[in-house]
Amino acid sequence: xxxxxxxxLDPGDKDLTAELLAxxxxxxxxxxxxxxxxxxxxxxxx
Numbered sequence: 001x002x003x004x005x006x007x008x009l010d011p012g013d014k015d016l017t018a019e020l021l022a023x024x025x026x027x028x029x030x031x032x033x034x035x036x037x038x039x040x041x042x043x044x045x046x
Contacts, residue, residue, distance in 0.1 A: 018045040 009016050021036040030036060039045050 014045060021045070 011017060017039065021039055024030045025033045025036045
């Protein structure tokens with residue numbers, strides 16, 4: 001399997017953060033989508 005192992009991104013970019021967390025959830029690497037849910041509740045995805 002090949003792909004991106006690491007990325008440098010701006011944690012202040014809410015759109016990029018939302019896309020990253022959604023991709024992790026869809027790929028099955030976020031158990032019960034808890035990282036996405038937590039970020040949403042903390043307002044990091046608005």
